Amino acid sequence: MQPVAPTNKYSIKYFPDTVRSWTKEGNYLYFHTTETILEVRVISDKVVRFRYAADGDFQRDFSYAVPAELKESLVFFDIQENEETFEIVTALIRVLIDKDNLRITITDSEGRIINQDEQGFHWQYYLSKGGKIVYCSKQIQEDENFFGLGDKAAALNLLGKRFENYGADTYGYQRDTDPLYKNIPFYYGLHHGIGYGIFFDNTFRTLFDFGNERPEACSFWARGGEMNYYFIYGPQLLDVAREYTRITGTPDLPPMWALGYQQSRWSYFPDKRVVEIAHEFRNRHIPCDVIHLDIDYMEGFRCFTFSEENFPDPAGLVKTLADMGFKVVVIIDPGIKVDPEYEIYQEGLAKNYFCRRADGALMEGDVWPGQCVFPDFTNPEVRAWWRSLFKRLVDVGIRGVWNDMNEPAVFEIGTFPEDVRHDYDGDPCSHRKAHNIYGHLMSRATAEGLKKYLMPHRPFVITRSCYAGAQQWTSVWTGDNSATWDHLSLASLQCQRMAVSGISFIGSDIGGFIGEPDGELYIRWLQLATFHPFMRTHSASNETNFNQDPWSFGSKVEFIARKFIRLRYHLLPYLYTTFWQYATEGTPMLRPMAFVAQEDAETYHRDHEFMLGDHLLISHVSEPGMQEKQVYLPEGNWYYYWNDKTYAGGTSFPISTPLDEIPLFVKAGAVIPQYPRMEFVGAEPVSEMILHVYYEASTVHSILYEDAGDNYGYRNGQFNVIRYKVTGGERSLRLKKKFIGKYESGCYRNRIIFHGLPFEAKEYVIEGKTYKLSKRNFALGTVKIAVDRSFEEIIIR
Template sequence: MQVATTSGKYSVKHYPDKIQSWKKEGNYFYFYTSETILELRVISDKIVRFRYAADGTFQRDFSYGVSEKLEESPEYFDMREWPDSFEIITTAIRVFVARENLRITITDIEGRIINQDETGFHWQYYLQKGGKIVYCTKLVQEGEAFYGLGDKPTDLNLRGKRLENFGTDAYGYAKDTDPLYRNIPFYYGLHNGIGYGIFFDNTFRTLYDFGKERDDVSSFWARGGEMNYYFIYGPELLKVAESYARITGTAELPPLWALGYHQCRWSYFPDTRVKEIGQEFRKRGIPCDALYLDIDYMEGFRCFTWSKERFPDPKGLLRELSADGFKTVVIIDPGIKVDPEYPIYQELVQKGYACKRADGAPMEGDVWPGKCVFPDFTDPKVREWWAGLFRSLAENGVRGVWNDMNEPAVFELGTFPEDVRHDYDGENVSHRKAHNVYGHLMSKATATGLKRHLMPNRPFVITRSAYAGTQRWSSVWTGDNIASWEHLWLASVQCQRLAVSGLSFAGSDIGGFIGEPDGELYTRWIQLGTFHPLMRTHSASNETGFDQEPWSFGPEFEAVVKSFIQLRYRLLPYLYTTFWQYAAYGTPMLRPLAFVAQHDENTHDLNHEFMMGDSLLISHVSEAGMKEKSVYLPEGTWYYYFSDERFTGGQSVTVPTPLAEMPLFVKGGAVVPQYPDLQYVGEKKIMEMILQVYYGEGTTHSILYEDAGDHYAYKTGQYNLVRFKQSSEPAQFRLKKKFVGKFEADYTHHRLRIHGLPFAPKEYVVDGGEVRPLLPEHLKGNVVEIALERKFEEIVIR
């Protein structure tokens, strides 16, 4: 053991000494020093877990973040011994464990360094609070960039930052505020074109330094628990993201309506006001699928109740809204009002399900209802009880639930005191260990209840606090933001970061929760939100009584807002396909340009530009009065969406930004499926699927996923995958379609709209049949438009 003295509330630092022995058990390797044990587990050829027993005793191997479906699948691994190290080799990486001090070096097969310890693992006793503080320090490679860590409101590249995970109710946060609501202990490194990830599965307060204290060293540490991390090799960043999803789990497909437009306010009441809002959407022809009820729908803010005065007939109200195409989402917080006449409180206390202080007294604190107690969601019995409470909401017609205040937030305390005890699935721990998973487990219990009681419909859950793996059952939003241009910028960065941190189903409060935007800011925010997986306007009540709806800013802004919400609904099949990629493989729905062009160093520090799915590149208008914007395009051919102007990538281009437009580009070679205009999902049968096809030289591939948009028949094969292959030349366009699936869609035809043909087309051939002339009605300016039967397999245009 090597030690370094410190002072204050911490003990000396302990460092591993020489390896004295080792053993192998299947795909586990154990290395023993005089005091510390390293357990190295080969999960796959690109995923290795490192777990350290600081003083020779491992803690319980248990995780709320790791998916139960994680399977070990290494193709090959072997051990080699060298004079100064042990080498564990797979088909993709080589892991070297230094005999002198357990320090880790990971290279690719060719020997290029991917990740390397500086001092590596070390630890010290936490004298003031108990347990140990565990550290790991790494060398920063030349030009290395870092990404991830969830909702951090700062530049995408984290190089030079110091950050922490401790779920915090950060009302009105600003740029660089830290910590925030979510606790996602996963980050990426990128250097020399090589991408990797580290998932530090520790629920205590965790901290990260990406070269702030020393510019050549990165580190991560926790104030309790074990040093337990998963190393993930790409080398492509998107492959790292998919492997992280393999570890922590993938999302289920949401109901299609959840990808529509959501309208929310604190608060819409009484019931007549909710009806008025719904009627206004339909009267103005602005699409909308979801209306939210904030805490004022309850009786004195008591969860699972309805105000007798404001909402005397909830079932009737929700039935009426449903008939007009609206799905109702209601808020549920963790605080249960202390009220002996309140059945939920009675049951919570009688069953012993409430959190307790160290001396056994109930954990009490003030939130919206006044004095409250709080369920211990780390207890599986409590989660099951909580799930059962959603039956009454489902029976009244509720289709989604919004979990708020679950960091947990307590008015006078900020959060729970550290002495609060939790079951932690049978372990009995303090709040120090449970804090970062409290909201995670609340939303899990909520999702379990909704799924059970809404069957066969799919549930929709949105939560403010989260831990790694929350994507398996919930969406998230970026929290209590502000109506400002800075927060519009933050919304873009935070949603990109959440996506690559496993939480793609995310959005911001469009327009800002705090304060009042003007019409320009709101419109530009709607434009950005059109390309976020969750699209929700939400605002706080205020003295002026201002309501933040799409029509609130006058006809000029309303017309633009309406056009973008309509665009959102036209793009639903593309968005749903992108969500399927996320659900099936863990591929982020939003992709910073560094994740799609990682060999182009120009992309590594970009914040504004991102891809939504495979084919759309977005760069929002980020300043008031902006007349034009410079946008960096990766290599390839790109079409400006609003004019079809063609650009060559690998450079910055400048496009105008009138109010009715935003920088939106389509990748050359793409097939973008679209619906006709809808007011809400399920409004009518869709008889024709539109295919917006963009010419691209060479061979390109696109995909369309489709199913019923609700229910679970897709899990038994009731879905379609439609694959498109474009193989075009300077004087010929060719598109092939391959269809696989069992789902019977309503539409019988495709309408192809082919953009950017570089030649004057004269004829076309379908499925090798007769040559047909292109008639004047096929030519819509520079676009060729042809209606084809759904079953077509190939079209050639010359």
């Protein structure tokens, strides 16, 4: 170990010295210095884990983010010892480890530097808390940019910024407030067209500096635990996203209704008011699938209870809503009211399931019910108990649960004191280590309980706080935002960032939780949220008498709101397919421009534009009274959704922004599937799928995935994957289809609309038969035909 002055050992930073020996055990390599050991695990040709034992003793190899069954998938792996370095070689990258100090350089197979240690790993004693502070610093390469890191209220590009992960209840947060609710210690680097990722799997308070302190260095460190990080090579940023999601776990498919529109407020009560809201949606023909019940549905805010006064017959209420096509989602917080007459408090106390302070006293604090205690979700026995509690909600008919206040939040003191003790799955620790995964494990236990008792239905869970890997079981939202234009912009930034940080099932409180939006702000927010995977209006409107429902702003706003919520339902097949791609391949559903065109430096600082899936590009309206905005389109050809006007990418264009439109573009060559109009998922069988086909003078591929939209039949092959190939010529357009699957969807017909034809079509050919096109089939560059769904190829000419 090489100490650096000054002489007080508790203020010294220690660095590894010369490698004394090394060993190889399968795909694990160990490099021993005088005291420090570096463990290198080669997981795949592009993923390597680096783990350091500062004083020669590794801690337990355990993660709440990475599944224990993560397997290696190597094509080629070798190690060579050179005079100055060890060189680990895979099919795609080379890892050079300096013999003198364990500093690491990673190159591609052609020798181009991808990532390189600056000071590398080092550490110091943490005198005031115990243990060690572990550091790693990397050189910032020329023109390097950084992305990711989850829930941060800042520009997408992280260069020059510094951030912290220590989940906090940040009511009314503002731009650059940090930390926020979620703890995702994963970032991307991009330079010279090469993308990579770093996932720092450490649950202590972690910090990241992207050239803020020293412009030449990117560093990350934790106030406890191990230096344990995964390096992920792209070279495409989307490749990095796929690998990161594979490491931390892919989600199950949600019930399709969870992708529909959801309505909430703090709070709808009593039960008659909830039914009134449901009737308003149906009478006004505004699609909606979910109504949320906030804390006032409970008896004195006691979790897993219903108010005898306001909800005397919860099962009857849920059935009434179900008959109208609504699912009910209820909020559950971690605070359990201290009440000797409260069954759940009695049971948890008797079984010692609640968190305790260092001296053995219960961790008590005030939240909504008053004085509360808090389950220790890091204890597997407590998680099993928590799972069992959801039977009483499922028996009532509840279909989803919303976990809130789980940073954990405590009135007056903010969160748990650091001396609170946790089980940590058999490795007892203080709250310093468990804080960032408290809400994470609460939502996991919630999801497991719902999954058990809802079977064969799929569960739906929302959480406010989480750690890396939460995408395996939950959706998230951006927390207690405000009804301001800046928060509208932050919603776009945060949702994009969360998506590329592994958690795509993300949304914001439409219109803002705090305060009252005017009709223009509400509509612009609703338009943006139409293209976010989780779409919910929610507000703190119990503080006033204002209702933030789609009809609350007058008839003009209601008309536009209906238009966009209907558009959301039309796009459900596309959205569901995009979710399937995320669940199977790990590709983020929302994609910032740098992830779409990383070779284009113009995209590195583009925050407004993003893509939903493979083919839709959105640029939200971010200012009041905006009648026009500049929109940047990446390379390629694009159609403006509202009028089919075409644009060549690689530059900016002025786009008019009337209140009833949001700049929305379709990639040329795409096939966009749409449902007919519906008021809720499953309102009636879908017998016809609409396919919008956009002409392109080349070959473009699209995909459609479908299954029952609920249950787990898809795991047993009950699904269809339909692949489309569009090829455009000077006088023809060819649409080919490949169908794989055995799910009987009930859809027997396609209505196909061909957009942007550069020729006047006279006929179409299907299965060798030629049919003439009449004037009613052709208008303004579009052709509309209806065909049996079994077609394999259609030629328009």
